[in-house]
Amino acid sequence: MDSIVVTGGAPLAGQIAIAGAKNAALALMPATLLSDEPLTLTNAPRLSDIKTMTQLLQSLGAEVAVLQEGKVLALSSDALTSTRADYEIVRKMRASNLVLGPLLARTGQAVVSLPGGCAIGARPMDIHISALEALGAEIELKDGYLHAVAPGGLKGARVPLRFASVGATENTLMAATLAKGTTVIENAAREPEIVDLAVCLRKMGARIEGEGTATITIEGVDRLGGATHAVVTDRIELGTYMLAPVIAGGWVECLGGRIDLVLAFAEKLDAAGVAIEETDKGLKVSLKGDRPRAVDVVTEPFPGFPTDLQAQMMAMLATAEGTSVLEERIFENRFMHAPELMRMGAHIEVQGGHATVHGVDRLKGAPVMATDLRASVSLILAGLAAEGDTMVNRVYHLDRGYEHVEDKLGAVGARIERVKAQ
Numbered sequence: 001m002d003s004i005v006v007t008g009g010a011p012l013a014g015q016i017a018i019a020g021a022k023n024a025a026l027a028l029m030p031a032t033l034l035s036d037e038p039l040t041l042t043n044a045p046r047l048s049d050i051k052t053m054t055q056l057l058q059s060l061g062a063e064v065a066v067l068q069e070g071k072v073l074a075l076s077s078d079a080l081t082s083t084r085a086d087y088e089i090v091r092k093m094r095a096s097n098l099v100l101g102p103l104l105a106r107t108g109q110a111v112v113s114l115p116g117g118c119a120i121g122a123r124p125m126d127i128h129i130s131a132l133e134a135l136g137a138e139i140e141l142k143d144g145y146l147h148a149v150a151p152g153g154l155k156g157a158r159v160p161l162r163f164a165s166v167g168a169t170e171n172t173l174m175a176a177t178l179a180k181g182t183t184v185i186e187n188a189a190r191e192p193e194i195v196d197l198a199v200c201l202r203k204m205g206a207r208i209e210g211e212g213t214a215t216i217t218i219e220g221v222d223r224l225g226g227a228t229h230a231v232v233t234d235r236i237e238l239g240t241y242m243l244a245p246v247i248a249g250g251w252v253e254c255l256g257g258r259i260d261l262v263l264a265f266a267e268k269l270d271a272a273g274v275a276i277e278e279t280d281k282g283l284k285v286s287l288k289g290d291r292p293r294a295v296d297v298v299t300e301p302f303p304g305f306p307t308d309l310q311a312q313m314m315a316m317l318a319t320a321e322g323t324s325v326l327e328e329r330i331f332e333n334r335f336m337h338a339p340e341l342m343r344m345g346a347h348i349e350v351q352g353g354h355a356t357v358h359g360v361d362r363l364k365g366a367p368v369m370a371t372d373l374r375a376s377v378s379l380i381l382a383g384l385a386a387e388g389d390t391m392v393n394r395v396y397h398l399d400r401g402y403e404h405v406e407d408k409l410g411a412v413g414a415r416i417e418r419v420k421a422q
């Protein structure tokens with residue numbers, strides 16, 4: 001397993017191009033299952049999760065051509081050969097469960113493995129199940145697999161979600177496009193990735209209103225056509241690289257960055273003393289003083305502060321002036337980066353869903369271990385300003401969600417290199 005070594009102390013200066021959103025692409029790709037015409041996705045991110053989704057769709061009989069070194073994905077599903085998503089693939093990536101809704105809508109059946117827990121939580125699928133049952137699906141759990149059928153097809157219905165689950169909203173939205181009649185999803189997730197999926201489905205002929213609000217209305221149609229769609233900018237990669245100059249010093253211009261994708265996050269950076277300038281190419285970020293100020297953070301569904309930026313924010317707050325309290329309200333176990341930051345000298349107390357961070361002057365480099373995608377990048381960020389070397393192990397987590405992080409940070413002056421496993 002590769003490692004990444006960061007040598008702290010180098011201020012940054014330069015531009016980082018922000019890629020297409022992983023969490024948009026992982027919902028857009030299964031949309032191909034809804035139609036027998038080609039779906040072309042541009043601005044696709046080059047990540048291992050995209051490769052995993054590609055393998056899953058191919059195992060169902062879809063064709064996925066990876067063009068322009070992965071920036072363009074040409075998908076088509078005119079002849080599906082299977083409706084089963086195996087545990088071997090689903091356990092690697094929970095987003096595999098996003099084939100459930102489209103398969104049910106297109107074929108009337110699906111057998112999808114439960115993803116099982118992961119480092120950040122149990123991650124059940126009860127909201128997905130009750131939503132699809134509201135549309136007329138019959139879903140049974142047998143030997144770790146969801147066996148779903150929709151005899152006579154799905155029927156539009158009112159679908160109240162007990163929690164604004166991103167994945168459940170996406171599965172329901174995709175299924176409803178081909179259901180007979182009208183579906184109203186209440187308490188829908190409002191993330192930009194949901195909006196991006198709705199825009200793409202509309203290009204394919206779906207009739208959708210209200211995406212981005214808590215109520216999405218879908219008029220079912222008989223069939224969907226093809227489309228070409230550019231994947232929306234990745235707001236989590238954006239937020240991650242906005243924090244790099246705040247921690248390391250200097251400045252970074254995030255190319256393609258849009259402030260509307262990160263408003264709640266940007267408000268917290270502003271309160272911490274960070275300058276964010278909207279340029280004609282994106283967002284230019286630097287620290288106003290010589291040290292960020294402590295701020296409190298609560299993670300919430302969009303438009304609140306994103307849980308996927310909580311670990312990165314903690315890395316910044318570890319050396320801020322003062323004490324910050326971070327409350328994680330989305331996942332039950334998403335502070336595993338805290339003990340690793342403590343190995344670097346951070347002063348953090350974790351009690352249940354709260355982490356209290358007492359800023360210290362400087363962290364010290366150390367060998368640390370990544371436990372999930374966002375925890376791993378928070379350790380890289382912490383290493384940018386730490387004294388000495390920080391070696392982040394198990395970087396396969398990193399490669400799931402960040403394109404060539406060592407290249408992007410190295411290009412703006414960070415001392416960072418990937419050490420290939422022996």
Ligand code: EPZ
Nearest residue numbers: 023026095123124125126127128165166167308330331373
């Ligand atoms: C999406 O996961 C993202 N993944 C996650 O990003 C992100 O952290 C999460 O949304 C929240 O924003 C993708 O889009 C591929 P949820 P998802 O359903 O859809 C509970 C990353 O780092 N829940 O909104 O799985 C669940 O356990 C990843 O890129 C149920 O209880 O998230 C969690 O506590 C990590 N029952 C909360 O809701 C359900 O049926 C939010 O989950 C579904 C979810």
